[in-house]
Amino acid sequence: MTIRVRSPLADINEAPRGKPVRALPSLEGRRLGLLWSQHAATVKFWPVLETVAEGKFRPAEVHRLYKTSTWNVATPEEIDAFAPKVDYVLVGVGA
16 A cells, blocks of 8 residues: 655645735725625625615726626636726625
């Protein structure tokens, strides 16, 4: 019998290098992004959060990205298409 010891360090993809971001002086009147995983435990909470955020920050535009699977990440293509449309994002990821 052979016992093999494997490295606990997995070969994983590195996260993409981010770009420096500036702090927004205010969230009011900016383009709001809403990224939601649609987790079953949040189906009542998330719509209320959206309503409150829209009322409080009065965004110039609202863009939504609702993931099709609570378990999978949004694809790089989805994020690349979403990011230029918004100035800030509220993210809902599970329960």
